[in-house]
Amino acid sequence: MLKALHIINRVKISSRLNSLLYFIKKLPILKRKLRTTNYSFLKLKGAIGIISIPYNIVSTFLKGFLVFFTTMYLPSNFLAKEKAAIALPTLIFFFYFVLRLVSSYMLEFDLNKFIMVKQMRMNAREYSLATIFPEEILKLISKVIIFILFLEFGTFKMYGITLAISIFSFAMFTEAIHLYLFDKFDFTIYKHNVLLVILYLIIVFVGYILAFGSSIEIFFMILTSPVFFIVTIILGIWGSIYILKYKDYYRVINKTNNIEFLDNQKELTKDIYFNEVKIKEKDFSDEDLRIDKFTKKEGYSYLNAIFFDRHKKMVYKPMMIKSIFIAVLFIIAALVTELFHKEVGPIIGRFSYESFNMFVFLMYVLCNSQRLIKSMFYNCDLSLLRYGFYRRGDALLRMFFLRLLRIIYSNLVPTTVLVLGLGYNILKYTEMGFSDLIPIVLLLYALAMFFSVHYIFMYYIFQPFTSSLEVKSPFYSFINFLVYFISYMLIQVPAPSIVFLPMVIGFLLVYTAIAVILVYKKAPRTFRIK
Amino acid sequence: MELILEHICKSFDDKEVLSDINFTFQQGKIYALLGRNGAGKTTLFNILAEEIERDMGEAYLTIGGERKRLSIDDLSYMYSEPVLPDFLTGYEFIKFFMDINMDKLDADITIDDYFNLIDINESDRHKLIKAYSKGMKNKLQMLMFLIIRPPVILLDEPLTSLDVVVALEIKRLLREIRKDHIIIFSTHILQLAKDLCDEIVVLNEGVLSLLDRDHLENPNFEDEIIELLKEKDTNA
Numbered sequence: 156m157l158k159a160l161h162i163i164n165r166v167k168i169s170s171r172l173n174s175l176l177y178f179i180k181k182l183p184i185l186k187r188k189l190r191t192t193n194y195s196f197l198k199l200k201g202a203i204g205i206i207s208i209p210y211n212i213v214s215t216f217l218k219g220f221l222v223f224f225t226t227m228y229l230p231s232n233f234l235a236k237e238k239a240a241i242a243l244p245t246l247i248f249f250f251y252f253v254l255r256l257v258s259s260y261m262l263e264f265d266l267n268k269f270i271m272v273k274q275m276r277m278n279a280r281e282y283s284l285a286t287i288f289p290e291e292i293l294k295l296i297s298k299v300i301i302f303i304l305f306l307e308f309g310t311f312k313m314y315g316i317t318l319a320i321s322i323f324s325f326a327m328f329t330e331a332i333h334l335y336l337f338d339k340f341d342f343t344i345y346k347h348n349v350l351l352v353i354l355y356l357i358i359v360f361v362g363y364i365l366a367f368g369s370s371i372e373i374f375f376m377i378l379t380s381p382v383f384f385i386v387t388i389i390l391g392i393w394g395s396i397y398i399l400k401y402k403d404y405y406r407v408i409n410k411t412n413n414i415e416f417l418d419n420q421k422e423l424t425k426d427i428y429f430n431e432v433k434i435k436e437k438d439f440s441d442e443d444l445r446i447d448k449f450t451k452k453e454g455y456s457y458l459n460a461i462f463f464d465r466h467k468k469m470v471y472k473p474m475m476i477k478s479i480f481i482a483v484l485f486i487i488a489a490l491v492t493e494l495f496h497k498e499v500g501p502i503i504g505r506f507s508y509e510s511f512n513m514f515v516f517l518m519y520v521l522c523n524s525q526r527l528i529k530s531m532f533y534n535c536d537l538s539l540l541r542y543g544f545y546r547r548g549d550a551l552l553r554m555f556f557l558r559l560l561r562i563i564y565s566n567l568v569p570t571t572v573l574v575l576g577l578g579y580n581i582l583k584y585t586e587m588g589f590s591d592l593i594p595i596v597l598l599l600y601a602l603a604m605f606f607s608v609h610y611i612f613m614y615y616i617f618q619p620f621t622s623s624l625e626v627k628s629p630f631y632s633f634i635n636f637l638v639y640f641i642s643y644m645l646i647q648v649p650a651p652s653i654v655f656l657p658m659v660i661g662f663l664l665v666y667t668a669i670a671v672i673l674v675y676k677k678a679p680r681t682f683r684i685k
Numbered sequence: 686m687e688l689i690l691e692h693i694c695k696s697f698d699d700k701e702v703l704s705d706i707n708f709t710f711q712q713g714k715i716y717a718l719l720g721r722n723g724a725g726k727t728t729l730f731n732i733l734a735e736e737i738e739r740d741m742g743e744a745y746l747t748i749g750g751e752r753k754r755l756s757i758d759d760l761s762y763m764y765s766e767p768v769l770p771d772f773l774t775g776y777e778f779i780k781f782f783m784d785i786n787m788d789k790l791d792a793d794i795t796i797d798d799y800f801n802l803i804d805i806n807e808s809d810r811h812k813l814i815k816a817y818s819k820g821m822k823n824k825l826q827m828l829m830f831l832i833i834r835p836p837v838i839l840l841d842e843p844l845t846s847l848d849v850v851v852a853l854e855i856k857r858l859l860r861e862i863r864k865d866h867i868i869i870f871s872t873h874i875l876q877l878a879k880d881l882c883d884e885i886v887v888l889n890e891g892v893l894s895l896l897d898r899d900h901l902e903n904p905n906f907e908d909e910i911i912e913l914l915k916e917k918d919t920n921a
Contacts, residue, residue: 162781162784162785165781166770169772169773170772173772173777177772177815194774194777266768270770274768274782275781275782275785276785276833409735409736413731413737414734415731415736415737417768418766
């Protein structure tokens, strides 16, 4: 088993170090320096293999801590502060015992098992034992530390240690039970995905309800009772013996990790990223597919018109919904102001003038075209980019501007509704005049332009998708996240004085202009299938 | 050495894919398992490799007159879609594979010898498998059975999507090792079957049948096979 453990660890650490180098090689600056570095530092990796032990300890601890802290400790201390002494043990009982009962590491599908046991022919029993025991023991150690640091209940000082041992023992018992059920009845919970999800939801739901909604102390009493400790220890010993004595691990791994399942899995996840933009044939009536609809258009504008026509649901429908939604909100606000609460209108007016930083996130939500970009790739460019005529510089630029115009149009409509609504409230209910309104209006339109251009600009410059439908460029995801993050964070900060607005607007317009120029200059080279 | 299949049956829901497979494969020959798309070639391989359960029947291996049930240790199965760890290099993968299978190794052959054998050059050895083409991944899969040399080798559509050079290299390798093994090679490409294999076994309508060797030389061979497959198809 030690040899197996050693090999498993080395494979893991090699994979991790390779992934790290792979990532570093993608970073600018370093990319060039490391171009000639290959992955052949195997000897070194062997030596570094030794650090896998502290690495595993730290990462298991961090993972365990994160789960404990976010799902149990934090909720019980903030949401139910006065009842934390009841809430925390209840949550611990549900998360570490009840939830554990419906999961089994041994029967879980895992690509590593497939590769290590079926491809590389490692002995299945050795593999299983060399993964389950060390992993559970690491978890035990990290729980001991976490509990000693954070648990304030319990009948004696080192109570955390006994609780961690109970959890460990119960885990061994659970694994043994799952193995037993599989051995005798071929039962594996992972074959019943729907059931599994329902069970998970029920357990988590009931756990939280009992933790926060009741004052039952029973779980506290169970967890702290010596009988519970002794029972879990006995179950754990039985479980460990069963696991150690179990013979047919090959059958377990073989049946729960077979090639058909793997192929299905691959098929399912192959283009999962594009699932939301897949076009279904039944979405179109014969009327929609009539060929004489766009006879006045030619070439690329014909293609573009058809594309947007077949994506009405994705472009114009959301546009109408957003516009109507905003309009209805303003109408309700106006009615409420006139009929019931006179202060609502002035609040909206003043708020939009003073907290204009909020508009960044609002416009981010309103003008997001990420989904449409995906659709452009999946439903159009993925296939057409293979042809020379479509890749020609002038053709690319023509498509870019045709698309951009449509996107701008779809963003301008809801933006205009928003501008009208805010303008109405500012002019009618505050002392601000028409000239004070101008910077706000300009800001909203500049933001609309910015978000319209940003995504399609990123798409044409990075073209992040590969022909196998993966997102390859880390920058694309990163920059999109950054835009989201900045937009969101701006909600948190107070708005700067309104004199800054021209600068902000100026920046947005300059960005937009530079983006368009960059696409013009670079896209013929960057817009390719990777 | 012989691989004997007896009464192997498999249905999915109410569709019978393999109805009664009886066949004996001999050592030293490369067999082409020829069938149309969806005929059940992969299903038969999956059954032999214990990836899926059979409804009925058994597979045996006789070595030196002694007959025993075919076990997973007796065979290597080269999947049509290679399943390999993306973030290891080819070299590391084979190194670990050799570490694990130490007891089955030929001590005189080094890891670099093996890579030379399948013609993966020095710098490609140390690239991530993630960056390998399908042909290279297939070569790695082949290397696995070249290293442990199991009696039975199953190759599921191995050459269908490979470039000419890789396909030729793999053909050459298979020919070199065939004397010690039973090699079965599934394909739906007739020319490939005729070109590489010693025998052609047709899987149609859930049944295996051996084509007469004399037929291979017959100028009307292709028409005959097409007739055979079509005829049964129209009967269905």
